[in-house]
Amino acid sequence: xxxxxxxxxxxxxxxxxxxxxxxxxxxxxxxxxxxxxxxxxxxxxxxxxxxxxxxxxxxxxxxxxxxxxxxxxxxxxxxxxxxxxxxxxxxxxxxxxxxxxxxxxxxxxxxxxxxxxxxxxxxxxxxxxxxxxxxxxxxxxxxxxxxxxxxxxxxxxxxxxxxxxxxxxxxxxxxxxxxxxxxxxxxxxxxxxxxxxxxxxxxxxxxxxxxxxxxxxxxxxxxxxxxxxxxxxxxxxxxxxxxxxxxxxxxxxxxxxxxxxxxxxxxxxxxxxxxxxxxxxxxxxxxxxxxxxxxxxxxxxxxxxxxxxxxxxxx
Numbered sequence: 001x002x003x004x005x006x007x008x009x010x011x012x013x014x015x016x017x018x019x020x021x022x023x024x025x026x027x028x029x030x031x032x033x034x035x036x037x038x039x040x041x042x043x044x045x046x047x048x049x050x051x052x053x054x055x056x057x058x059x060x061x062x063x064x065x066x067x068x069x070x071x072x073x074x075x076x077x078x079x080x081x082x083x084x085x086x087x088x089x090x091x092x093x094x095x096x097x098x099x100x101x102x103x104x105x106x107x108x109x110x111x112x113x114x115x116x117x118x119x120x121x122x123x124x125x126x127x128x129x130x131x132x133x134x135x136x137x138x139x140x141x142x143x144x145x146x147x148x149x150x151x152x153x154x155x156x157x158x159x160x161x162x163x164x165x166x167x168x169x170x171x172x173x174x175x176x177x178x179x180x181x182x183x184x185x186x187x188x189x190x191x192x193x194x195x196x197x198x199x200x201x202x203x204x205x206x207x208x209x210x211x212x213x214x215x216x217x218x219x220x221x222x223x224x225x226x227x228x229x230x231x232x233x234x235x236x237x238x239x240x241x242x243x244x245x246x247x248x249x250x251x252x253x254x255x256x257x258x259x260x261x262x263x264x265x266x267x268x269x270x271x272x273x274x275x276x277x278x279x280x281x282x283x284x285x286x287x288x289x290x291x292x293x294x295x296x297x298x299x300x301x302x303x304x305x306x307x308x309x310x311x312x313x314x315x
Contacts, residue, residue: 087114092185093126094178095137097223100305103174104223105181106137120150120157123186127178134232136309140165140175148198152190156212157183160196169206177221180213191215218276225253225271225294225307228278235313242292243280246271246307249299257283258291285314 090109097106110133115122124147130139148160165175180193192212195202202209215221225246230236246253251272257265269279291311295304 088112089114089119089122091119091123091126092182093123093132094181094185095127095132095134096140096174096178097137099223099307103140103171105174105178105221106134106223106226106308107181107185108133108137117147117150119186120152120159120183120190121147123182124150124159124179127182134310140167140171140178142166152187155189155191156194157187157190157192158194158196159183160199161202162198164197164202164204172204172206173216174221176209176213177216180215181221184215219247219274222276223307224248224296224305227292227294227308227310229280230292230310230312232310233312234310235315238286238314239282239284240290240312240314241280241282242269243278244269244271244294244308245276245278246294246296247273247276248296249273250297251277251279252297253279254295254297254304255281256293256295257285258293259288264290287314289313 089112091112092107093110094105094107096103110126112122112126115125127139128141128143128145128147130141130143132138142163142165144163146162148162149158150160151158159179165172167175176195179195183193184190192214194212195209197203225244225248228243228245229241242255242257244253244255246269248271251270252268253271254268255266256263265283265285267281267283269281271277271279289311290313291309293306294308295306298305
């Protein structure tokens with residue numbers, strides 16, 4: 001797992017990260033079915049389906065969202081399409097990156113086939129596999145962890161795993177939240193998760209996990225900015241729509257587009273302060289390979305916190 005960056009000064013941007021494109025090949029038939037699903041879901045600003053936007057008077061081409069419902073709400077179920085190889089789904093999966101200030105959650109939607117255990121088993125299997133599309137993200141769970149069973153009663157899901165994390169308290173807590181966010185995003189009826197390991201209370205030298213766990217306040221655990229589009233490794237047409245889910249001082253999210261080591265575009269979008277909202281803008285770019293970077297203004301001085309990056313190609 002790669003640390004995204006330190007605090008960086010806007011006039012001295014960091015060297016662009018070297019990306020390794022990573023999209024699992026899941027079969028031509030499934031990809032054709034799921035392509036439309038991904039286009040829908042990457043636009044969703046929060047697990048409950050995102051927010052609408054209204055034009056911003058502050059910057060040309062920038063849209064500013066109305067206040068959104070809390071991102072702690074469970075998502076609407078993603079569409080399922082039955083194909084020759086089974087049911088294809090776009091499943092939400094949470095990962096972690098160790099940014100300045102500690103571990104934070106980031107979300108991706110994965111195109112996959114629904115497993116016999118259902119959406120929760122499918123999402124957790126994706127999470128435990130540790131294969132995010134964005135190489136800046138990773139899973140805190142040990143390789144080889146598997147789901148023994150899942151049962152849902154009312155708003156409570158009981159998830160029995162084959163193993164547990166062995167980390168310091170901050171990262172152990174983040175790992176459990178990674179799981180809780182993934183479970184509650186995959187299944188909209190679930191708001192609490194009872195965690196078991198081999199049928200018993202998870203072994204921990206830091207915390208008592210015997211009681212059901214809910215999502216932690218997103219301001220305390222989610223990354224302050226995610227880039228929703230373009231997705232990592234995408235090939236897009238110009239003008240390029242850059243969409244983010246974010247929060248920050250006065251909602252300000254600066255954006256910079258790099259071609260190699262050169263900044264070729266610089267703008268911003270306005271999200272929300274004290275909560276998360278989606279916002280987007282369009283940027284005209286010549287054909288070529290680029291990286292877009294999303295920052296937060298810390299509200300104290302001229303330094304910016306780099307939160308997310310995505311490499312993409314303009315056709």
